[in-house]
Amino acid sequence: MIGNDLVDLKLAAKQSNWQRKGFLDKLFTPKEQGYILxxxxxxxxxxxxxxxxxxxxxxxxxxxxxxxxxxxxxxxxLISKNIGTVLINNxxxxxxxEMNEAYIYTVAFSxxxxxxxxxxCFRFEPTDFxxxxxxxxQKVLAAFARELKLPVVQLKIEKNILGVPQLFQGEVLTKHxxxxxxxxxxxxxxxxx
Amino acid sequence: xxxxxxxNTLKKIVKPYIQDEEGFENLSENTDFIKDxxxxxxxxxxxxxxxxxxxxxxxxxxxxxxxxxVKAALEIIETxxxxx
Numbered sequence: 414m415i416g417n418d419l420v421d422l423k424l425a426a427k428q429s430n431w432q433r434k435g436f437l438d439k440l441f442t443p444k445e446q447g448y449i450l451x452x453x454x455x456x457x458x459x460x461x462x463x464x465x466x467x468x469x470x471x472x473x474x475x476x477x478x479x480x481x482x483x484x485x486x487x488x489x490x491l492i493s494k495n496i497g498t499v500l501i502n503n504x505x506x507x508x509x510x511e512m513n514e515a516y517i518y519t520v521a522f523s524x525x526x527x528x529x530x531x532x533x534c535f536r537f538e539p540t541d542f543x544x545x546x547x548x549x550x551q552k553v554l555a556a557f558a559r560e561l562k563l564p565v566v567q568l569k570i571e572k573n574i575l576g577v578p579q580l581f582q583g584e585v586l587t588k589h590x591x592x593x594x595x596x597x598x599x600x601x602x603x604x605x606x
Numbered sequence: 607x608x609x610x611x612x613x614n615t616l617k618k619i620v621k622p623y624i625q626d627e628e629g630f631e632n633l634s635e636n637t638d639f640i641k642d643x644x645x646x647x648x649x650x651x652x653x654x655x656x657x658x659x660x661x662x663x664x665x666x667x668x669x670x671x672x673x674x675x676v677k678a679a680l681e682i683i684e685t686x687x688x689x690x
Contacts, residue, residue, distance in 0.1 A: 428623075429648050435658070439651050439670065463648055482650055483671040542625045542644065576641050596646070 414523040414590045415530055415605045416471030416506075418464040421516050421597025422457070431459045440484040448491060460517050461510055465489045468521035469499035469506035471577075471592050476523065477504070478575050516596075520603050531556060532603040537595070545595045550578075553593055553602040560606055607687070612680055619656045623649040635677040653679075661687060 431437065437446050437459075445462050452458035466487040474480065491497045495510040499521065510519040511534070518534055533556065537545050550570055557580060558565035570578050580587045591604040607615075617633055624630045625644035629637065639645045639653065654665050654673060663686035665673065672678045 425648070428646060429652065433652070433655065435655050436651060439654065439667075440648075467647060480674055481671045482647070482674055483667060484651070485667060486671075 414472040414475045415592055415603050416468040416473070416475070416521045417519065417532065417592040417594050417601055417603040418467035418471065418521075419516055419518045419534065419594040419596050419599055419601045420460040420464050421599050422460060423515070424597030425460050426456070431456060442485050442488050445489055457512065457517065461495075461512065461519075462489050464510060464517050464519040465497055465499050465508045465521065468508060468519040468592070468594075469501060472506055472521045472523055472590075473501045473504060474575055474577050475590055477502070478573075478577070480575055516599050518594075518599075518601055520592075530603055530605050531560065532601065534599065534601040536598055537600060539598075545600055549593050549595050549600045549602060552600070553591060553604065556602065556604060557589065557591075560604065609680065612683060613676070615660060616657070616676060616679060616683075619660060620645065620653055623653060633676065635675075635680065637676045639674055639676075639679075657683060663687060663690070 437449065441449065441462065448462060449455045449458045466484060466489055470487055486501065488500045489497055495512060497508045499506045499508060506521045506523055508519050508521045510517060520532055537548065554565050554568050554570065557568055563582065567582055569581050571581060572578050578593060580589045580591065589605060591602060593602050594600065620643060623645045626642065629642040629644065637643060639650060640647060645653065654670055657679065658665055661683055663683065665682060669682045673682060
């Protein structure tokens with residue numbers, strides 16, 4: 414299973430105040446708060462850990478369908494600056510993050526060595542949330558069409574009851590794991606191949 | 607505070623974080639914060655912190671876990687208020 418999450422740092426600075434009283438306590442384990450408070454750039458570390466947890470949660474939901482909002486039950490561990498793990502209810506996920514001045518982008522996998530995946534990060538022209546959403550869908554459909562050598566018109570994405578997007582070929586549900594994310598100026602998709 | 611007042615107060619709290627106007631216009635007990643209002647999951651914690659401030663209650667981790675819908679939020683607020 415694969416999950417991803419992108420944080421546009423400029424937008425995150427506007428949307429959330431990580432220094433707000435209670436914010437760190439509600440979202441992060443004591444160990445994660447240690448990473449943040451001891452970091453040279455606490456703001457970036459907040460969003461790195463958040464994108465690790467969120468991407469792992471998106472992979473987790475595909476296997477164990479049960480939505481919940483318990484960020485502290487998602488426990489992340491940093492192996493290096495951009496490689497880590499996230500433990501969710503005894504299920505371990507491996508994460509790889511890309512960090513630059515504009516965004517943090519993390520891909521999470523349920524298995525360490527199953528790293529055959531395609532991932533693509535892109536910048537949007539200024540547009541609204543809905544348009545970004547549909548453009549992200551179009552991009553992932555085009556990628557699947559190329560990978561599976563199928564006409565794109567045969568493919569569609571529908572969300573299941575948990576809000577997890579799933580790929581259909583005609584009316585038949587496929588088993589391909591993938592994940593979509595968009596935030597602010599940036600979007601990305603990851604597909605397992 | 608009756609249910610209607612509670613919903614109106616909650617509506618005021620979530621407004622700054624919503625990314626779906628239509629979902630917000632049609633807000634009901636069945637509204638899902640993430641699926642229907644497209645609230646960014648990191649902002650869900652702001653909703654919870656605002657709820658704590660507004661009603662002067664503490665939403666513990668166990669309650670927070672369920673707080674994905676208006677209905678669940680109302681139940682949690684009502685329970686916490688009754689315990690005061």
